[in-house]
Amino acid sequence: MEPRISMLTLGVTDLEASTRFYRDGLGLPEYESEGDVTFFETAGAWLALYPRTALAEDATVCADGDGFRGMSIAHNVESKRDVDTVLEEASGAGATIRKPARDTDWGGYSGYFADLDGFLWEVAWNPDMDLTG
Known part of the structure; x- marks a missing residue:
């Protein structure tokens, strides 16, 4: 495997609020968001926001997990x-x-x-x- 992280996808509870937080609050440049996903292009990797339940469904895991996610x-x-x-x-x-x-x-x-x-x-x-x- 070639070592590379190209995208981080965060499962969010409110896509519109999270998009505003990252775009308007932190100033990340939004890139052609479509429907139920928002993309931000950053130096070196992309950040994506996707509804938490849909992301869990896509990964075939339970969406109810909470607390410390073991990463930052x-x-x-x-x-x-x-x-x-x-x-x-x-x-x-x-x-x-x-x-x-x-x-x-x-x-x-x-x-x-x-x-x-x-x-x-x-x-x-x-x-x-x-x-x-």
Whole structure:
């Protein structure tokens, strides 16, 4: 297998609200959304929003799961200040700050927010590895 992540699809409870959160609140560029799916083109990978029940049905799993999903999505930025800015933008768009930004034990700076469906996003600055390209 060639190592590549090309798309992350989030199963959301309210497609319209989640689309507004990511498009209007976080400023992600929406790309030709059709019917019951919204696509956002980002540097390196695509983000898709799809109704939670339909995504579970497609994967043939139960849609009733909740709580910690055992994963987070990382958004890496160029500076500590950028971490604070993105967390403020997310909060202003309706996200819940789960961990305010702070210095990390690995030498960086990061914080976490949860989107409207509870998906965890880490916003991080890593001084030793450029993950912003």
